[in-house]
Amino acid sequence: MPVRPTVTRQRPWGVAVVAALASVTLLAGACSSSPDSASPPSIATGTAAAAAAAQVSIDGAGSTDFNPKTPITVKVNGGKLTTVTVTNAAKGNAVKGALAADGSTWSSSEPLGYATAYTVVAEATGADGKPVEQKATVKTLTPAAQTYPAVIPAPPSAGLTFGVGQIIGVSFDHAITNRAAAEKALTVTSTPPQQGAWHWIDNKTVHYRPQSYWQAGTTVKLDVNLYGVDLGGGVYGKTDRSVTYQIHDSWIAKADGNTDQMQLLHNGAVVGTMPISLGKDATPTHVGPHVISDKQQQVIMDSCTYGVCPPAPGAYRSTEYWAERISNDGEFVHENPNTVNQQGSSNVSHGCINLSPQNAQAFFNQFGLGDVVEVTNSGGPALPLWDTYGDWELSWADWQAGSAVHN
Template identity: 40%
Template structure:
């Protein structure tokens, strides 16, 4: 195992503040070489950017650093409601840091998995509290600046929870999205008291420029709560990439800008482990993932247990559903579903798929025996809500908006659809 730990590329995580399940997970086939059953205590082998005995500033990133020969293999940080924090692990496994602000006035539990020079696993769990909000409502938009697929929703995280319907409407009126070329009618959806998602009625246009901004600065939201300044966000979209995964025909149809590029033999989840139906959005790509059955509740002694090195893994859920290389099931690809929930394909096809996709691209599963992908608690399942249901999540009475560019000198604002 030490050989793998030295040559692998460490996993990168982009964790949303939502009730997600995350970790070294997913599907496989046979048992590998299991590690020691009892992890060592990693206390003292990792350090944290936490003030000694005091509360943590939620606007500063949480940083975790490995010491000595140890490497970090997995980090989860959750608040009391079980919502996870986005984060990123360095390629060498030495450092992990959060990539989104923590919630104010919250208690967090951090679980760190490590690996020593011999590949033996370690564990440590710590807790900390963040300081209270400063009574100014600020907004953090996501995802990070960059180019994404046409299925990528826009997210807004509030520093102060907003529950009152009138206050929510005021917030929503001041969160503005514009797109060029113009997108279809769009709307915000309140996921919870602090989190909103925005999407058009249909996917974003290919090669669009998307601008997101808040005009809440100085606006009275409710009682003594006023809006504060927030950083705007600019995004672009790439080609319209859609991977249609048909569990019934055991084929993936890969389309770019409406044209079929490649048809790939696949295998998806077998009975009892059926792959989720519905639209998912690419969350990230990992050249190497160690997949262990225990992370999805399969004990080491089970006939379904596995511990496998997996390559060219494209993540579509936080709970561990990937499109990945599965050389052990090539004989079943194109004819049978034998995985534990992932979409498996040959190493050559998985490598090709890995190179073709980016975050925000669309992966849609049809004709599986699994349930439909949930909207918000396991990645971006936003597109699985029909447009009527999506508009019902708005505080503005279900009114459509148009993400358009206004050719004026004034700041662009969302306008009601004509």
């Protein structure tokens, strides 16, 4: 019978090799740290990251001593401000302010009041699209006292100008204990620029002058930025002020007690000379630079104003004409027809500078506020610093020493 051949079934070698290689490849991929290997794709969670909510902050929120000169500022993170209102809690009136173009901040734009509570309401929209509202109360500080800064000289009327000796100053109605703070809040700007400094006359009065007389044609601007400034002892500035003074041509009179003549100088050049009579030995005229602080066509001069009243010897009361005040204790340049015979030869007045009627009127017409009268050889003491205006008596070094902040 025929014999059936034996058939052996073999696994195709190609399939086995491929399977083995695939296994090795998977193993290598699982263990490889090669930078060339691709990162596995991220797996989606199916939820988006949450958008941020707006966070609003209000500077001064809850305070009871907020400085009224400091703006109330509202800020937002993670969104934009849409509306901000700041209201005087007692009066109900709104405070002016401005929102930044990008909606990130809002700031008040007008000074606040002392001892006043303000209600702040801020609304914003967050990146999540949801509205947020924030409220707060801001209360400003309460001063023990407020001091008003009167400027020296008083703000001029239109067209009024001043001479090269004019002193600039501020007079307070309360004593100032923090003088440095006061000075730092006072700014004098001269055009053209000239070096100057402050000097405290007393605890309520501070004056400013340049090293030498102002240049003719100078513009002087005084800025008083005292509102919200702690001036010591709980006293704060009541208000800010600003005033501008114009300095005219230089007019300086030089009165000499030896020659009994007074030269008139215009911008440094002598343009006239007048015979004078200064104070007699018992009442000598002060020496040094004097500044005209007032002028009146007619003035009643009364010795009682400085304590010499009738029937005391030397007492007087008389009406004088074309009078210009050069000190606060009764010294004037004025007409005196009774001393014309002594003018140019001897000194017989009570301390004033006497002129003839014609010369007094001419002097009055030319000289005005801030112009200078320098007195020499009168036999009198130096004009006191406090005696409106004795400021020019001091050397520049001594003047600077009277400042609370000068280095």
